[in-house]
Amino acid sequence: MSEPVEERAKDALRDVHRAATRHRDRGLHRTALEISHMARELGHDPGPIEDWRPCPVCGAEPGASCIQVPGHDMVGGAHPERTRE
Template identity: 85%
Template sequence: MSEPVEERAKNAVREVHRAATRHRDDDLHRAAEEISRMARELGHDPGPVEDWRPCPVCGAEPGAQCISVPGHDMVNGVHPERTRE
């Protein structure tokens, strides 16, 4: 059975972020973020931002879990700074 189009799109954006991480290419991260922004503007859910955004607090790469850092609270296992636009 085929995946819904929206889920395929989310997976494709995640794959671009994984490639950006692997190649240490910030341009690829920015391109994937722009795709996600456009999807949101068109009324689609691009998925949780912590899935594709590196954490500015602990340095967790896109797709990786946040790591506890002294002096920084986490909400649902994620640093709030990671989810801010």
């Protein structure tokens, strides 16, 4: 039995983000984020996208983990500012 379409779409978006990270291509990240936003507007769950954004607090690149910065809390291993649109 094959995966549901929504799961396959999430996997495909993660693959694009991984490729963008591997090639350090911000354009691919932006494209995948735009697809995620469109999916959300259509009522679909694109999955978590915060890991694929640069962090405005610690400067972590898309796909990299946040690092602790004095005076900034982390939630679930990431700065909350990274998850805000």
